[in-house]
Amino acid sequence: MKMSRRNTLLLGAAFGAGLLPSLPTFAQSAKTPKAGGILNAIAVGEPTTLVPLLDSNTRTRVISTKILEGLVNFDDKFNPRPVLATSWSISEDGLRYTFNLRQGVKWHDGKHFSSADVRFSLLAFKRLGPRGRITFANVTDVETPDPHTAIVVLSKPTPFLLRALTGGETPILAAHTYPTDDLTTSKNGTSPIGTGPFVFEEWKRGSYVKLKKNPVYWQAGLPYLDGVVTRFVGDGASASIALETGEAHLSNDVSLVDIDRLRQNPQLSVDIYTDAYLNNAQIFEFNLENPILAKTDVRHALAHAIDRNFIVDAIFFGAAKPAASTIPAVFSEYNDEVPFQYPFDPQKASELLDGAGFSKKDDGIRFSLRLAFLPGDTFKKTAEYLRSAFGKIGVRVDILDGDLGTYIKRIYNERGFDINLNGISRLFDPTAGVQRLYWSDGIKNVAPYVNAAHYNNPEVDKLFRAAAVEQDDAKRASHFKKIQAIVGVDLPNFAIVALPTIVARSAQAQSIVTTIDVTSGDFAAVWLEP
Template sequence: MSLTRRQLLVYAGATTTLLQLSPRFSFADEPPVRGGTLRMHIAIEPPILVNLTHTAGATVYIAAKVTEGLLTYDLDLNPRPQLATAWTVSDDGLEYTFSLREGVKWHDGQDFTADDVVFSLQTLKASNPRGRATFANVASVTAINPHLVQLTLSKPAPYLLKALAACESPIVARHVYGDARPETHANATAPIGTGPFVFKEWVRGSHVILERNPNYWDAPKPYLDRVIVRFIGDSAATVAALEAGEIDISTGGVPLSDIERIKGNPRLSVDDRGEPYVNSITRIEFNFDNAYLQKHEVRTAIAHAINLDFIRKTIFLGYGKPLYGPISPDMKNFYSPDLPRYAFDVAKANQLLDEAGLARDGNGVRFKLTLDPLPGPETYRRTADYIKQALAKVGILVTLRSQDFASYVKRVYTDRDFDFTLNGMSNLFDPTVGVQRLYWSKNFQPGVPFSNGAHYSNPKVDELLEAAAVETDVQKRFALFAQFQKQVVEDLPDLGVLTLVNPVVYDKRVKDFFVGAEGLGSNGAQIYIKG
């Protein structure tokens, strides 16, 4: 059941009052400590620092600390004020009104106004890979006055109120961009925001430095003086830096095999809850433009040849849950457990390939494929090694290809020079935003990263996705997504491997880093270092 216009106003107003009385999202039993530097590590260096026209995953851990959103979210995905202090939604779901926070300054001293929101949302709709779908039904964005914005929709968008976090829909400064193309603007790599931290420098291949914003609207926050984000791709070096006290917190950079040992370190701790706003999964995606992988029986044979339980237990050491379809089981409002499954059965896989007329040659090889695993945590490479061995048993000779992140993205999404890939994707907070992009035929757009890389097209799936995107009845929407999941599992454009958990390893002195749905991707204003 959705909240009425009046309920939303009362809720937002009460929340704002509550936040003014106590530190937002702080569950500490003691007052936060002011000062200090947080040394944060991420394994993959992002290509940009603002997710305005790009959706690079690692960007989220930096972007929101500089560039904020209209809303933020608690651990149950309930919206909370950020740059918007109150909001209403009309009963028909076609009009959204946001009251904006007054007295907010951009880092260059200019005033934050409704014009910035209008520009940002229009740009997200026009140029962001996910924003195209998220804001597809937004017919107009209007500045009613400097602190009031109205969105008028052509059709309902039941997911929209959850799509306004900084890491998903950043609000940027209109005056900074001017008339330049947002896709190539320098603000993407040297951002000016309203957030608690001001961008200082980015040394490629090394680090990003963010300094405390002395004019932040939510004084006395932020508590930290500085955030230094270090990029270390080598997992052994990451562990060594953590244990030596050179890094305070790391996400996704520590080998799972080291987690139990690290838990015994009296100075370090591990948080493996996962981020409710992100809902990451790992999957094998097939390129339908490949002559072999176009055949359903070949994809089915591959599914039977891979022991997903082995991957989850042996390579991921039990971190994560089985994934039988396109939607994470952690998305309880959308996940359907009643799906077809492909049991591990090597004999069945060989039978299917024989029936497809793909006989073995004198060396026992039926055909060859190249697998491109996503550059990043060592679990991807280890899983790719296992897939190579597993498919060799059914006569498929796999070559593994390694490359940096930028080369991987260009190869898969622009050049389309790949056979199949092992990748990680975010289901996000709603399937229309995080899942639809991967299976909707209209989202096959070469050059747009993290979209329909398979070149999958099924009119029935398109119809289900488009209907779910505008359905406001919760039960009917669930039914549409249940049908969608079943059809995708039958068609096999990809094979779910598991839900993904990237444990955060941190120094116990670091407090309040995970207090909302965005996890370490929050703006970080509440983080402090004790002692």
């Protein structure tokens, strides 16, 4: 199959030395894998669901990818590899993707996997997925001429479609586990049935999720592990301690302040990656329905009050990287990152606020704002920094705390915030990941992580629509750069830092990273050295 040049965009990305993250590479062990054992993982915070249909948060996908599978996955050079699809072809006009499906695959409840499941899944994600309305906007149907063939029919070319079909992004779901049209009522979200190497066994709320080996997995001889247990803790320090005491084999959530100490432990290994599939970032979003924040100069002022280098050094200990654009720097052809448009300049911030009619009152306060943040240690610390930074220019900030469910409800349903410190996966393509930050459709069709600002610019919508179907890279890049110029002035949101992905593990745990998206591998090849 001929691959577009877009599939090689990530190869040229590079970061500096020290703690700065690198793109994932798959280390091959010279040792013979051993079967058996339970991998104990530690996660900070608990997911709201175990299926990323309604909530695509990373907490969900790092567990779900062990249970559910996609049609393909990707190696460290972004080359596609067969999973539930054994091969595929694309019509000359780019409007039909034909997938030949793997035969003999069974769901964990014993029923047979078929093309009907593929059809159900893609259309379900198109209808309900937080990113699906954008990713699959051009999907008109999924034809199923036989149980082992699925043909995705498009109204317009969708050059990034194949990249969206991984187990982490668009897992194939068992259609029979969703018996009614109201997919939100299915028990599959809390006790999922998949085709993957591990079978769901138990979710003890507030404590752990337990998975066991799939004895009839379609990959002969896999998985090596007898099971995976993910235990939930309250902070990164607890995750670090669990690794040091041998209680856990793996965590993606260790405290950054502990990294140097963990690296000095000969029984542990710590690697810092750029997840080139998710491209996670801290994004600062303005609620444009607030009349104060509706003023462009106010948004510009708040952007000038943020010292991204301080955040990188003091909160991320050098492991993150300042971000100048919501389009990831790894998309070098699409990105127009110029020297930061809003450099740290508190004096200019104050002047802009004065000019916007918000002078300091007798108590030194211009106005007050409510700041919500995505639950997590670094987000909480960044929120506290922002409160201090904005306070220095006369803006009082009240921080709104809460768990993930409370956060999602507050931001996307209740609109009970003024500024939002969010964690956004900018994903494998700007159409799939970045567009949702600006897409006006997200105002009327509410979904988590979609346009929290309620930004509405018809020209930006038009440019995103054009980019979504453009197959010429140069023309596509032109659309994205025009978008960057417009939203850089409108500033409905503000990219702060590109987030690192940390893999801290016991020396016993082998073959952890096997896909481009780092922590969202299936763990089929993971094994424990005695």
